Amino acid sequence: xxxxxxxxxxxxxxxxxxxxxxxxxxxxxxxxxxxxxxxxxxxxxxxxxxxxxxxxxxxxxxxxxxxxxxxxxxxxxxxxxxxxxxxxxxxxxxxxxxxxxxxxxxxxxx
Amino acid sequence: xxxxxxxxxxxxxxxxxxxxxxxxxxxxxxxxxxxxxxxxxxxxxxxxxxxxxxxxxxxxxxxxxxxxxxxxxxxxxxxxxxxxxxxxxxxxxxxxxxxxxxxxxxxxxxx
Numbered sequence: 001x002x003x004x005x006x007x008x009x010x011x012x013x014x015x016x017x018x019x020x021x022x023x024x025x026x027x028x029x030x031x032x033x034x035x036x037x038x039x040x041x042x043x044x045x046x047x048x049x050x051x052x053x054x055x056x057x058x059x060x061x062x063x064x065x066x067x068x069x070x071x072x073x074x075x076x077x078x079x080x081x082x083x084x085x086x087x088x089x090x091x092x093x094x095x096x097x098x099x100x101x102x103x104x105x106x107x108x109x110x
Numbered sequence: 111x112x113x114x115x116x117x118x119x120x121x122x123x124x125x126x127x128x129x130x131x132x133x134x135x136x137x138x139x140x141x142x143x144x145x146x147x148x149x150x151x152x153x154x155x156x157x158x159x160x161x162x163x164x165x166x167x168x169x170x171x172x173x174x175x176x177x178x179x180x181x182x183x184x185x186x187x188x189x190x191x192x193x194x195x196x197x198x199x200x201x202x203x204x205x206x207x208x209x210x211x212x213x214x215x216x217x218x219x220x221x
Contacts, residue, residue, distance in 0.1 A: 004153075042214075043211055043213035044199065046208065046211075049207060057207075090154075098156055098159070099144070099146070101155070102153055104151070104152065104153050
């Protein structure tokens, strides 16, 4: 089983401010890590995934970036937030094709 | 799964009735499918999975049916309870690293 720690749980940030969301994982080593975004009333959109330290794949062009400085740490960042960045951000680890999710961060950009 | 970004369809079910949630997937090469349940404010949780060499799999009160001919997946919940109210997502394995999620269905159980 995997444990995903994701923080903060909620965040209100002004437009133009920077963002850093952190996710750490307990369990298997060298996990595949993922950031998903869920806009209000919508499905899960894959933003980034990483199959190893320093390896980041981006799924959609956007205002966000991701980094993986350690094996079990995955960070989602932005230099300048936009209103459209508001949403529910979920960190996930996929092990043998089963996804385990963190509790999510609800980001509101005002 | 269904295109991400669409507004979620909804399903209203009387408590005690059976629920059927449907999902269409797009990639004929997908070989593994999962249903997730997401309660309000929480991350999705695994319910049941099925591989493409099967057409039916049963769990506790849940059954997943897979029709590869029409690329359709369904989740059946028997004797729906108030605690089943949630958003349900199907997901397909599109390659070795990724799970692609459908848009989800909001299930509301009426007392």
